[in-house]
Amino acid sequence: MSDDTNKRDDELKDSSGSRVSRRSFLSRLGATGVAVTAAPFAAAAQTPIAEPQGVTEAAEKIEGAIPVSLKINGKAYELTLDPRTTLLDALRESITLTGTKKGCDHGQCGACTVHVDGRRVNSCLTLAAMHEGDEITTIEGLGQPGNLHPMQAAFVEHDGYQCGYCTSGQIMSAVALLKEPCGPADSDVKELMSGNICRCGAYPNIVAAIQQVRQQA
């Protein structure tokens, strides 16, 4: 999953000539700074993204770290986390499922929207430790290149984004909306999508994409 994400990133060549993705480049760059500042959360980020098992080792050194079992996109993860870790940070920093985005980190923008037991929630406002036993679905669990979820395909078809930062949250929200009570009108969709902010202003195309999927369903 994250490999696919990395492949889509702009690939660069480092000084040794090996190909590095934009994300792994930034990750290595960040690790240097993190080691100096040594903030509690950052301990998990010191480890290069390709070695998730190292994350656990780093986290175990945090005083008060707790074991947390999570089920994400059908796969079980045994983690050792600082209890302050939000579900969002666990997804991005510990499991490297970076499709879920951190926007405001205060439940105001919707970029971090994921599904917990099929319901959309803001993953920034809930602790990872509160979700043992829950079925968590992220954008990576929804569809894949070549096998897109109908909502992902509709967002592509209708150009439901510009910069794309809010897009995974918009799509997770829109997919959950399909199972919620919602009237037929565009205004009904807008009301139920009001928790997902798009600063590029792609709203008309987002609504068109959602309405197309609803009409096909």
Added chain:
Amino acid sequence: MEMFKFTRASDVPQAVQLGARSTTAQQGAEVRFVAGGTTLLDLMKLDVERPTQVVDINRLPLDKVERLPDGGLKIGALVRNADLAHHPLVKSEYAVLSQALLSGASAQLRNMATTGGNLLQRTRCMYFRNDAMPCNKREPGTGCSAIEGDNRTLAILGASKDCIATNPSDMNVALTALEAVIHIQGAKGERDVRISEFFLVPGSTPHRETVLEPGDLITYVTLPAPKAGSKQVYLKLRDRASYEFALASAAIVAEVSNGKFSYVRVALGGVGTKPWRSLEAEKALIGQPVAETSFRKSAEAALHGAHPQSENGFKIELAKRCITHALTLATQTT
């Protein structure tokens, strides 16, 4: 965010026992229960809340909506706002509550936020949320930055010289109009508190917002049996059409007999330091004909004691029009 010990409560007595270790259940509590987390995590990230122990109560069996033998409704403290809003009994018999819930927050937040948590939702006053600023609610005795500051969204009813923060909840306004009762399990046993007595006005102790004591856990909320054929409306006025807190809102529960109000409850949101029941508005309506002159008199009575700040004088007229329009809408519905 400060470090804390995370504990998952396995039953209500254990949660109460853990909560009772706190020296206060109000601002500055060392032990906090977490359910949806939508207020608590937000404020912990801002260092406004700094619990040393967080008790996860999500596994407690408090997530049911049940009909009571007397015809009323029992709502578990962990019932999510979205589930409550869409519950068939709430939609059909307590429409004002469904409307209020759906007017609040976003679909994601409504999936997370709980009935008990929403009762304890904290103010959106920017000075309360910014720990660099003096705030009597956050740090007693430091002063109120809002009185001489940015107070456009703050309270015109129930304020004091120490605090003018608004209660931000929509749900609480509907529960006030419905005369809900809050059931609490505490260190000294169970007790029931009427919603009119649950919230405190700030006075000289704005850090005390409710009657809750250390260990107190809201277990459920009950509503009295619905008034047959009652007319109910929640009207919310705000700066944008969705996902915004109220500048003024009104919850109406009314019965009309022979063209006159035989029963009415009026509660206001967005204008008070607590969910604001207006006995004055109700008194002005009872026995009066369903007519705009009655609505306007009621609205005038409700705002008679309002005290505007430097930037929120507009709320007095806005709240009056909100009440008038809400009564108009309520009495139009069948």
